[in-house]
Amino acid sequence: MTIFKKELARFFGDRRMALTTILLPGLMIYVLYTFMGNALSSQFSVEDTYRPTAVVENLPDSLSAALSQALEIQEEAEPMELVRNQKLDLYIRFPAGFDEAVAAYDMASGKVAPQVEVYYNSAAATSGDGYNLVLEILNQYESSLVNKFHVNWNGIYDLATQEDATGSIFSSMMPMLLLIFLFSGCMAVAPESIAGEKERGTIATLLITPTKRGSIALGKIMALSVIALLSGASSAIGTTLSLPKLMGAASEQLTVTYGVGDYALL
Structure with a gap:
């Protein structure tokens, strides 16, 4: 001691x-x-009130309301270059006649499904956040078209506190x-x-x-x-x-x- x-x-x-x-x-x-x-x-967070800026080509009626509410849609001449230079968050390009093509598409036919192109810049936090937002909207819309059953819908199933x-x-x-x-x-x-x-x-x-x-x-x-x-x-x-x-x-x-x-x- x-x-x-x-x-x-x-x-x-x-x-x-x-x-x-x-x-x-x-x-x-x-x-x-x-x-x-x-x-x-x-550096990496985005304000909750921020609406990503986007140029949407051939915006379909089925997604017009959802995308217009989530994004600040603009008209720009060269959207691809603006996204690359971080002056625009997103450039979304729908194929012409998107709604008709989706309604007529048959998975059993083996043909390529209508493709939506979403260009973003992962170096910008607002662009990456906007991309995830658009992806969620498109996934929800796709699920609503072919949804046959629900898995853990509208409830809390994780029993961990x-x-x-x-x-x-x-x-x-x-x-x-x-x-x-x-x-x-x-x-x-x-x-x-x-x-x-x-x-x-x-x-x-x-x-x-x-x-x-x-x-x-x-x-x-x-x-x-x-x-x-x-x-x-x-x-x-x-x-x-x-x-x-x-x-x-x-x-x-x-x-x-x-x-x-x-x-x-x-």
Whole structure:
């Protein structure tokens, strides 16, 4: 216990070491992850009120209402080039007589079905989001034409609770994060605990005392374990606080219901 207390007193007596080992990791993780979350959210997210701009060629009557409500349809001379230069979100091209061709199409005939071409630019977030929106509208329309039965329609069939889903995510993340936090907290302190004693000339004094060498090693290991736990706790707190910003909109679907006992067990 004497070696254990001595190591802790030496560690906490050095304010610079205590600050960089315990407080700084959690603070840096929180600031870095928060900045990353805000940057990624602003770069890849699209406002809910935004309507993608599109040029639609040969717009059929069957899809006119749905596409006009979802998109801001424009008339442009060279839509393909505008999409390539990120000045237009979408260029949708329907074949002439689309509704008649769909009504007359027979899958058993072996002929090629009428094809809808949707050009977009995945480098632009608004264009990619608009493409997914149009794809969903077209898929729903296609399903309404040939729909013979429903699978899990108009109901909730996933029996997992939000707590179960959140627990699954955290259980896959926490073991790796805890190991990283614990070892990163020890890496800066462990070499100094041995090499520092040798440089100061105190290790020789310890070895000639009646104290067993196993007790000296055990005291240092216990002290390093406490320091590693404090450093890991700081990093874990910083990570937990920054998760809502880092995960963006997905964090709204997570429900964290862990109590103090659960965190203590971790």
